[in-house]
Amino acid sequence: MACTVSCSRVFVVRCSASPSGGGGGGNAVRVNGAAHRAPLQVGAALETSINRSLAELSPPLLPLLPTDDAGEERSRQNIPTEKQTVDPFRQALIVEGGVRYQQTLVVRSYEVGPDKTATLETVLNLLQETALNHVWMSGLLGDGFGATHGMIRNNLIWVVSRMHVQVDQYPIWGEVLDIDTWVGSSGKNGMRRDWLIRGRNSGDVFVRATSTWVMMNKVTRRLSKMPEEVRAEIAPWFIDRHAIYQEEATDKIIKLDSNAMYVDSDLKPKRSDLDMNHHVNNVKYVRWMLETLPDHFQQQNQLSSIILEYRKECGSSDVVQSICQPDDDSIPPQEDVSMAIGPSLSPELISGHHSLAGALQHSPMKYTHLLQLKAGDKYEEIVRGRTTWKKKSYKAP
Amino acid sequence: MACTVSCSRVFVVRCSASPSGGGGGGNAVRVNGAAHRAPLQVGAALETSINRSLAELSPPLLPLLPTDDAGEERSRQNIPTEKQTVDPFRQALIVEGGVRYQQTLVVRSYEVGPDKTATLETVLNLLQETALNHVWMSGLLGDGFGATHGMIRNNLIWVVSRMHVQVDQYPIWGEVLDIDTWVGSSGKNGMRRDWLIRGRNSGDVFVRATSTWVMMNKVTRRLSKMPEEVRAEIAPWFIDRHAIYQEEATDKIIKLDSNAMYVDSDLKPKRSDLDMNHHVNNVKYVRWMLETLPDHFQQQNQLSSIILEYRKECGSSDVVQSICQPDDDSIPPQEDVSMAIGPSLSPELISGHHSLAGALQHSPMKYTHLLQLKAGDKYEEIVRGRTTWKKKSYKAP
Numbered sequence: 001m002a003c004t005v006s007c008s009r010v011f012v013v014r015c016s017a018s019p020s021g022g023g024g025g026g027n028a029v030r031v032n033g034a035a036h037r038a039p040l041q042v043g044a045a046l047e048t049s050i051n052r053s054l055a056e057l058s059p060p061l062l063p064l065l066p067t068d069d070a071g072e073e074r075s076r077q078n079i080p081t082e083k084q085t086v087d088p089f090r091q092a093l094i095v096e097g098g099v100r101y102q103q104t105l106v107v108r109s110y111e112v113g114p115d116k117t118a119t120l121e122t123v124l125n126l127l128q129e130t131a132l133n134h135v136w137m138s139g140l141l142g143d144g145f146g147a148t149h150g151m152i153r154n155n156l157i158w159v160v161s162r163m164h165v166q167v168d169q170y171p172i173w174g175e176v177l178d179i180d181t182w183v184g185s186s187g188k189n190g191m192r193r194d195w196l197i198r199g200r201n202s203g204d205v206f207v208r209a210t211s212t213w214v215m216m217n218k219v220t221r222r223l224s225k226m227p228e229e230v231r232a233e234i235a236p237w238f239i240d241r242h243a244i245y246q247e248e249a250t251d252k253i254i255k256l257d258s259n260a261m262y263v264d265s266d267l268k269p270k271r272s273d274l275d276m277n278h279h280v281n282n283v284k285y286v287r288w289m290l291e292t293l294p295d296h297f298q299q300q301n302q303l304s305s306i307i308l309e310y311r312k313e314c315g316s317s318d319v320v321q322s323i324c325q326p327d328d329d330s331i332p333p334q335e336d337v338s339m340a341i342g343p344s345l346s347p348e349l350i351s352g353h354h355s356l357a358g359a360l361q362h363s364p365m366k367y368t369h370l371l372q373l374k375a376g377d378k379y380e381e382i383v384r385g386r387t388t389w390k391k392k393s394y395k396a397p
Numbered sequence: 398m399a400c401t402v403s404c405s406r407v408f409v410v411r412c413s414a415s416p417s418g419g420g421g422g423g424n425a426v427r428v429n430g431a432a433h434r435a436p437l438q439v440g441a442a443l444e445t446s447i448n449r450s451l452a453e454l455s456p457p458l459l460p461l462l463p464t465d466d467a468g469e470e471r472s473r474q475n476i477p478t479e480k481q482t483v484d485p486f487r488q489a490l491i492v493e494g495g496v497r498y499q500q501t502l503v504v505r506s507y508e509v510g511p512d513k514t515a516t517l518e519t520v521l522n523l524l525q526e527t528a529l530n531h532v533w534m535s536g537l538l539g540d541g542f543g544a545t546h547g548m549i550r551n552n553l554i555w556v557v558s559r560m561h562v563q564v565d566q567y568p569i570w571g572e573v574l575d576i577d578t579w580v581g582s583s584g585k586n587g588m589r590r591d592w593l594i595r596g597r598n599s600g601d602v603f604v605r606a607t608s609t610w611v612m613m614n615k616v617t618r619r620l621s622k623m624p625e626e627v628r629a630e631i632a633p634w635f636i637d638r639h640a641i642y643q644e645e646a647t648d649k650i651i652k653l654d655s656n657a658m659y660v661d662s663d664l665k666p667k668r669s670d671l672d673m674n675h676h677v678n679n680v681k682y683v684r685w686m687l688e689t690l691p692d693h694f695q696q697q698n699q700l701s702s703i704i705l706e707y708r709k710e711c712g713s714s715d716v717v718q719s720i721c722q723p724d725d726d727s728i729p730p731q732e733d734v735s736m737a738i739g740p741s742l743s744p745e746l747i748s749g750h751h752s753l754a755g756a757l758q759h760s761p762m763k764y765t766h767l768l769q770l771k772a773g774d775k776y777e778e779i780v781r782g783r784t785t786w787k788k789k790s791y792k793a794p
Contacts, residue, residue, distance in 0.1 A: 089488070089501060089502075089503050089573045089597075090503050091486070091488070104486060105486075106486050106487050108522070108526045109525060109526050109529045109530075109673070110522040110525055110526060110672070110678065110680070112673060113668070113669070113671065113672075113673075114668075114671045114672070114673060114674075114675045116673050119669065121669065125505070125507040128506060128507055129505045129506050129507060132506045133506075136571070173673070174533070176486045200486075270684070270688055271510070271511075271688070271692060271695060272510070272516065272518065272684055272688075274510065274511045275507070275510075275511070276506070276509060276510075276511060276513050276570070277511075278511045281507065283507070287667075287669055291667055291668070291669075295668060298668060
């Protein structure tokens with residue numbers, strides 16, 4: 001049941017769906033002048049033009065879809081039906097009068113990579129975990145997938161449309177982390193969720209992240225307005241606070257084609273890549289994206305920022321292509337660069353420590369990414385991405 | 398730096414290395430009559446015949462190898478140098494006068510699979526995590542990799558030779574778990590580590606596990622006797638208690654060849670599969686093993702037991718082959734089995750619920766596994782495995 005979820009354009013571009021109310025016909029949504037894949041229609045009931053600073057709710061990271069076994073939910077799970085302010089086993093608190101969730105965790109031995117620091121996958125996992133725990137503690141969790149009771153009554157599920165994660169520093173094995181997360185409005189029908197990950201001992205901020213979410217009707221697969229009863233459930237939790245003060249260029253990410261510099265084809269999900277919703281999990285998307293970059297690049301550099309724009313989910317039987325293109329002005333020249341230091345030079349391959357080259361070596365490099373899946377003889381987009389990198393530093397902070 | 402670690406035979410077979418002391422020449426160890434790969438020598442200082450109930454220490458799950466960046470260990474890590482009895486952030490205690498480590502954790506949203514229960518990978522990760530945390534709290538952790546201070550002075554590291562994990566039930570998302578682990582003697586120069594994972598609410602035992610460990614000199618790559626100063630560090634922690642009361646058949650696992658029923662070749666590790674030691678992590682081994690089984694088999698059945706015998710590590714540049722063979726008497730017949738119920742019939746494919754077939758459907762099935770890596774024009778063993786399966790049950794407990 002690979003389904004057709006896509007909603008990023010509601011935030012990123014202005015939609016040309018019918019401005020009138022009603023059930024919403026089959027109007028194709030036009031993105032950058034091209035009609036989008038058939039089922040990607042914005043419900044006509046949804047505002048036709050929703051800008052980036054929208055407005056609503058509270059869920060995990062990935063498109064949250066219904067499962068077939070909701071009736072088999074086991075009683076042991078004990079999802080609270082009343083708001084709780086303390087979750088002792090997760091070491092979590094609801095603070096600031098109920099609007100901020102805070103959880104303390106320790107980076108585990110298997111969550112770090114060869115350099116003994118938490119991997120980006122770990123960071124993404126912890127964002128998902130704390131978001132879902134926040135809803136859990138709020139007493140709003142109706143189905144175990146982030147939908148509130150009001151959403152379930154209205155057949156609505158959450159879908160994430162955009163994620164932006166900035167990593168200032170990767171925490172090390174054994175580091176004690178305080179993770180804060182909260183929600184705010186995002187236009188009339190959406191919600192933003194932000195996170196801050198800090199080291200408990202140092203107070204250093206390791207990670208800042210933000211995401212935007214909308215609701216989809218799980219029967220019609222169309223994006224939906226937020227019903228008043230759902231707004232009443234969640235609006236009391238909203239605060240206006242941004243984890244990322246100055247968002248990087250918020251232009252829409254360009255769409256790559258297979259003429260890009262790096263292309264990996266015929267990628268196939270494994271059973272272990274599937275999440276509770278039987279779709280490929282978010283972390284696997286990012287792995288596919290990053291594995292398309294050369295190994296030696298990732299040995300020398302670390303990701304400092306990733307932006308993801310979600311278009312469509314990927315099921316277990318899909319075949320995926322990962323495409324990646326460096327920004328023109330961040331491609332290191334092929335010739336020996338050690339003698340050619342100048343403003344147009346990318347400094348990432350220069351290894352001197354006490355030279356001008358050394359001083360330049362923390363300049364970022366940027367890449368554009370695309371994951372798409374085979375649909376007959378064409379491709380359909382899963383997610384677009386932008387990554388920014390900096391030279392790895394092995395120095396103690 | 399793919400290195401040549403192998404030690405399972407010290408537990409599984411009697412070694413024919415020189416019985417006299419000394420530095421140990423180049424005597425090849427004979428296993429089942431065949432000389433083992435060149436560097437797989439048992440240090441002559443090691444007892445020539447070590448049986449399964451040996452004797453010693455305390456570490457993480459995988460062969461623990463030195464890294465190149467020990468000097469860059471960051472100060473933030475705060476590994477304790479004194480024994481601690483409480484680790485509040487990990488929710489851990491040392492109990493029973495110091496011999497048992499207990500940690501409470503909650504199964505996270507990203508640690509469960511499509512059926513909302515913790516994956517086998519999660520179970521293995523949690524075993525590794527609690528073992529290492531135990532050593533951490535003991536104040537014995539010298540290098541962050543499970544070696545004690547005495548081991549570091551003697552250039553010794555831990556290598557795991559065998560692991561046996563029995564899963565009675567897979568905990569679900571949100572389940573609160575109590576994980577206990579302790580160490581005991583295993584012959585004169587080895588150590589066993591056991592684990593018990595229980596549900597806090599029900600008290601149900603989910604997982605029982607045991608493992609055996611020996612020390613290797615990280616310079617000579619030979620197995621080593623336990624120096625007295627190391628014995629003095631760790632022996633006070635030993636208790637004689639077995640998590641698995643009745644070990645399954647402890648016969649050596651047979652070696653498969655490529656005539657087996659299932660063979661996956663040209664498997665290559667990704668960067669994200671490497672652990673802190675720059676080797677492929679244990680969980681990836683198990684993934685490769687299980688992915689060689691057909692998907693539909695794993696959709697219908699769940700693993701109830703896995704035994705692993707480690708031979709050699711796998712580095713990032715190795716190319717791996719995964720081989721798998723069902724036990725003859727557990728291969729379901731190809732014909733329609735619904736009419737042919739008898740004692741020789743494997744019941745796993747029979748789906749009736751109120752029939753004799755239904756009553757039989759929990760009978761186990763068994764598989765033998767082998768992972769090996771390409772070394773020129775031959776293969777070298779990484780790990781042998783045995784798995785036991787039972788029909789999945791979706792009923793609430």
